[in-house]
Amino acid sequence: MRGVSIKARLYILILTILIPLVILQAMGIASKYKQNIDLELNANEDFARAVSFAFTNYLENIWDTEYAIGLALMSHSDVHSAELEEYMRKVSSSQPGMLRYSWLSPEGVVIASVQHKSSGMFLCDRDYVRRINQGEEKVLTGIIEGRLSDHIVMPVARGIWRDRKLIGIVVAAVDVGMIEEVLPRNRAGRTSLFGLIDENGRIVYLSGSSDMAFNERMVRDSSPVWDAFQGKIIRGVYTEKQSDGNLRMGVHMPVSNTGWVCFASITVDEALEKSWQEVERSIWFLLLVVAISLAGVGIISRGFVDSITTLQRAAQSILNGDLTVRTHIKGEDELAKAGKAFDKMADHIEQLEENRRFFLQVSAHELRNPMAGIKGITSIIRRRVDSGKSLEKTLPMIETLEKEVDRLSKLLNQILGAFSAQTGKPQFETHFQPVNIIDVVASALKPFQIEESSHEFIFEIPDIGPLWVTGDPERLEDVFRNLLRNAVKYSPAESRVNVRICSDDTNITILIRDEGIGIPEGQISRVFESFYRGDNFNGSDPGGMGLGLYICRDNILRHGGSVWVENNEGKGCTFHVRLPLLKEKINNN
């Protein structure tokens, strides 16, 4: 799946669900289709059976009549008597399609016949004559062209025996054109057909086409009729050229043991019209389901694929140096959260970059002053040496030179310290020991409490003896000196700086309060960040690296304490340093 987009994966997922569904549905459609074909074939078989039954009945009826005629003929001495002729006429007129009955000698010579004066005709070549002479009693042979009329005739013959001796043959000539009278009618269905085929493969009857010439009646070689002659019931789909060339389905079956075949069929189109409608509906439904699923995938995936693309582009933009880019992904889902986290990260990176640039600027500015001093002093010394002047007066300048070099290295240490604090690695080994915080604060205050000081310092200590903490006294003194320097820097001359120490059971808090400009509300959380610098009391840049408070906080955190600032109600602000009280020391004392 590597290298495949998420969208494609989703489509694959949906397809793995849809494909079995489609296969199941298709199988359902196919089985329904098969069931419908079976039902239709059953209906055709029923009808074909009805045709067979009606036709067999008709034949049996004729054979019974022939037997009666045969008996009558045998009992009359004069076969040409008017009474007998009348009897035969009567019998034949009551049967549909009956042309005549004839009485033949066993050799096939017509002895008597109704309606036609065909006596004396030789019909020895007829198949039925041969078959009856071979011992068959009831014979139905293929249709023939009539000799006495243009009728197509179906001969139905019966041998008349007495004492195992063939006396004569009664033959009925049935008009094939009238055969439909005896068959079932009105088969339902627009394209339904049924019919009867003789032993030679000639159509005796085909529903809907009564006038067929004799030579047009042969069924074609590929017709299922030929298989039905083998005595089997043939069910299935075939093409019937003789009707309309349409694909048809139906049943061909032998007509009892006559050697004939009957059939019933219908076009596949009509039979499956309803099935097709069902199939079509199922296919549309399936397509709809597939389309809705795929559209769903499209819509759902667009949401998060877009989000991912946005994230990816934003990341690329940041890589390319545009730190202002944000994803602005809305919502509550995982991607939105990722987007928000990304935006926060970008904010952070932008802030870091801004800090870095500011840091460089400030560093450059702050380093230039001592560098200018050093360079200037060395130039003056060189000039004086070059011009042969005395260097006696130069000593104070050399002292300044040393101080400026010290200042430069201090600045560098500050910068390095800020960097190491930022990366969280301790640059110095802290030598923690029990420290009386009152001594530390007093020591930090000392340089400020001189006569020429611009500010008034007030130091309030609770009267409870030493307050012990665990820490590095030098680092802690740095912290307080830094905070005091800030108080002076950000408040007007002659104003008061108040230092107070208080404690409870667990903590010591040192408060340094000034009467200066305070801290703008929006910046109160930022003052401990590296490179933050506020404007001083008269609105100008107070100078410095903006690292003091950052290093203060770092130091206090290393001592397990905390530091924060609050603006006073009137003017100025108060810095709070809280350190954990060292209880063992109290108990020892």
Add this chain to the structure above:
Amino acid sequence: MGYILIIEDEPAIVMVLQEMLADEGYETRKAYDGLTGLKMLRELPKPDLVLVDLNMPGIRGRDVIEAMRLDDELNDIPVIIITGTVYNSIDFPPEGSYQSIFEKPFELNKLLNRIQELVKAA
């Protein structure tokens, strides 16, 4: 030879400038902030040239120069800026309101040559 006012909050740089100019025979006065500098300009004899830093507490270098240019008596005094500030539109006075600008750390000889030129012209 001439009298030069130095307005600069960095004592080391003030010292360098004073020593250098004294070596060349100039008289100098110093002010460690802008306000004092302006006071001295108005109340003491007018200098032949002013050396001024830009980034100072209180009244900044830019404010000093702008105030001088608005004051008829101080308008003609040439000004050389000595600064460690990277150029930005807030700290820097408009062009034309000063004669030269030297970035810290500056070349002493070049600065001296420029001072001599400007004082001579005045």
